[in-house]
Amino acid sequence: MRVGRAVRVLTDENREELLKNTGEKRKIIVSIFYPSDEDIKENQKGFYIDLFTPCEEEFIKKFAGKKNMAGQQVDETYLRSIKTNTFNNIEISKREILYPVVIFSPGLGMDKDCLIYNIEKLVSEGFIVFTLGHIYETDFTILPSGEVLNKIDRIDDFTFEEKEQLIEIRKEDILFLIEELKVLNSKDEMIKGKLDLDKIGIIGHSLGGSAVFNAAKEDIRIKAVVMLDGSLQHFDLVKDIEEGKRMTTPFLNFRRGSIDYNEEMKKTIEFNESRTDGEEFKKRIIGRNKTLIGQIEGQKQLYEYLSDYKSFIKLKHSEHLTFTDWPVIYNQEFENNILSIKEAHVIISEITVRFFKEFLCGMRGSYNEFIDSGRCPLICSINKNGEVVNIKGGAVC
Template sequence: MKTGRIVKVLEDKRRKETLIECDENRKIIISFYYPIDETWKESRQALYADLYSPREDEFINRFKEMVPLENDVEKEKFLGSIKTNIYNDAPISKKQVTYPVIIHSTGLGSPRDYVTFNIEELVNKGYVVFTIGHTYDSMFTVFPNGQILEPLKEEYTQEEKENLIDIRKNDILFVLNQLEKLNNEDDVIKNKLDLQRIGTIGHSLGGAAVFKASQCDSRIKATVLFDASMQFLNLSEDINEKQTLNTPILNFRRGNFNYEASMTMFIDYLKDKFDDEHFKKQIILYDNILRDSNREQKALFNYLCGYKSFIKLNGTKHMTFTDYSIIKGEKMENETLSVEKSHEVINDITIRFLDEFLCGRQEQYSGFIKNNNYITLIDEDGQLD
């Protein structure tokens, strides 16, 4: 099934930009994904690079170092030939129906459209999707006029990340507030949104942001966390004050979500990059992150009073929940689970969860998840096993 995409720039006139020195309002760029008119015929095959139009060259230049090929010519050829079913500015389906809405927030540094494997399947299954470009914390942001915004910095402290999560949360709430206007006035979106069925999905730092938005706004009816940055949830005060959240939550973790496996992978990644003193500081920092993640995941289980499911997908990594492997051209995560299969399982489970807890289709998820060979259920105390 073909998927349409339009890009819009929204301006939050109630917030000033705080990440850079300027006297401008906060601007948020969104991509809207939708089913295409069934009678429309494309003029050419859609390419992944089209997601960065009109600066497809920047996509190729900035991602080519990720591609494990021998020379730049091969890398550029590969990146310029990745196919998708996503077509910019194609006409929306003429069917007189409204679609449940999903708002997607990617991880720190990730472009807003870095989850097309999930977006295409969501649209195929009857949802429309908004992805949010959180300006100045993506590796780069391309605006429709070709303007490019760079990230504020490459590395952030934990305190700075907490600030980014708060900004992202407010971006999400702002987009929520814009949905009614878009549904009433926008040429493409008008009368297509089911505003009684709004869900959120977030990866990594975006997972923490959509969770915090869910705490603030009851219009969000279900939330899926793709290997979220648990260490930033900070739930102890809410729990002490007997506060709870009844929004259905799917806490979907990577397969190596345990202390030993995570620390081993981190050490292997760092061991040739830094001198002894900096290496030691990074290990101590990551140890704190893992311990904080463990604590906050336990707290999350106790904080949630609605339906909650804590699972992990065996044989996967943090970036499995993104298009990372698609851009690298990788086929396998490990010896047993391919990237394609991982994405298939992620999509199946996510959509079953949303079908049941956002759209009310009984037993799509809860009856299915108990007998899935690819999934490990996380203990009710949320332990890192």
Template structure:
């Protein structure tokens, strides 16, 4: 199935720009991925850099400056077509698509999750990936305006809790705004009009984005299920709000205090992370499933390892993407048994307890 991609600039006129006193409102980009009609077989397959339109040049410049071979990136083919036609929904005669909103890690560009996006779209979802202007390594608006990551954020220290909590709150407000805009998009957007199933909304987040998703769950009843991808567990906060939505926690291989220390983490950060993991288990009153992905590190939940020609990432991406999609199908769309069967039969993951140790 070919996949379409479109971008939208969202502006929250009820919020001033939180990063600059410039009289502007909060603006950020959203990429929309969706099932597309049959592609023209006579055209060449798209390549990975095209995922960053309208910021392809900015993306290549950033990757080049970080030691990534542009020729290698340009050799990676995809089946994602910009501005392709949206296919008719074919989900047991449903006329609209379920939705997954994805919030990226700190600094990582919103389109660097293609492995997970493709699995979700092929499972029948429309996926919205949410950018983070001034925090992302780069943002390019439709008119060509480029905004780089603020220097103060490039050098942000892990111990600067005030700045991290401020970033987290911006993310939470951005995600809340996107959730509120879904109804508007379903009424007014030329691509999405009457194509969104507003009763079937899932949300996923990686790292800082995962912490933001957790906080959104405590504020919004619109989300049916959430996947937290190696989230910043030390940023869950001290206020424990009961969460009834089903939640999947996917951890890197180092899921225990001892394993984190062995990976080079400080004692304080490792301790706070496991405390957050235990807290998460305590506040989830609905369905919960905690797993660790064998051999995965923090960046394995993004496309970043692709840039480094990581030979083992394809298998991990296949597993991570499939588990996320199956979880969303079961807990957003009601496809009973799909996710549970996957967790029971997959060799590359282990179900874990709240302390990170294997449950079996």
């Protein structure tokens, strides 16, 4: 099965653009990924660079010449050769069925389609995926017209409070898209009549993880949540917990492999001591300390706040960006010289699909039986403190 992709630009007439003083209403750019049975010749390939149509060279400018974790430069020829199974604007499948919907919000600065490995797996398993481009905080956003919108100045140095404003804006973007799904399902010629609006799941990475959590708190139309190494330091649930408020939406908290405070601080110091000094070094260490402590506390609060099904797991040897396409773009074969990126992406995709199949589509046991079986020893169950607990199948990290 081929994956089709269409891009839409939506405008929320009820909100002003807050990140940039344009005087315009808030715009949201969305990629729609859907199944297609269009007959595409075997020699016709999809390429990653096509995700940046009609300004593909912006992708090359962004990554060519950059160095990966092994210190190797990313070659332009390699970037142009990365293959996908996705094709722009091909016809949607003619099957007379409704497709459950998954909405994705990326990490800060990341392109909306930066989990193409996961998106393609979801579509191949019968989902339609909407990815959200949060304009002016993504490194660059390409509109269908060919206009390129760059991120605002100093967003990489945003304070903790400013990032919380971004989370709020993203939450509103998500809620607006959910409302717009009804319009798209009735009027958009590509996907008209194809969306099962009673089955809406949501997935977020990093800052996007905080955004999807906040959206799920407010909108009961969201039936299942997957958070990929979310920014737990922005969770403040103390008051809600004290007031007896809880979330009953099934929730998967999928973390990177290393979540130990001492280990993470050691890595941060080693990474920065050869790159910065003086006040900049101090600033980064203090910032990382605050983030890690916030993540530890945020995980404890989240665990208590979720009162229905919750699964807290981690993927051994993985890092924050393992959950994205960045290791592929940077031509990086392994994480920590141990975990194959290809293997990691297969596992993450399998876990994500199984979770949505069970808790969004009602396929009982699809997720739980897989986790409990211990068939994937790289997956560890963790408790609210991030400590590893035994899996029923006997696999222990």
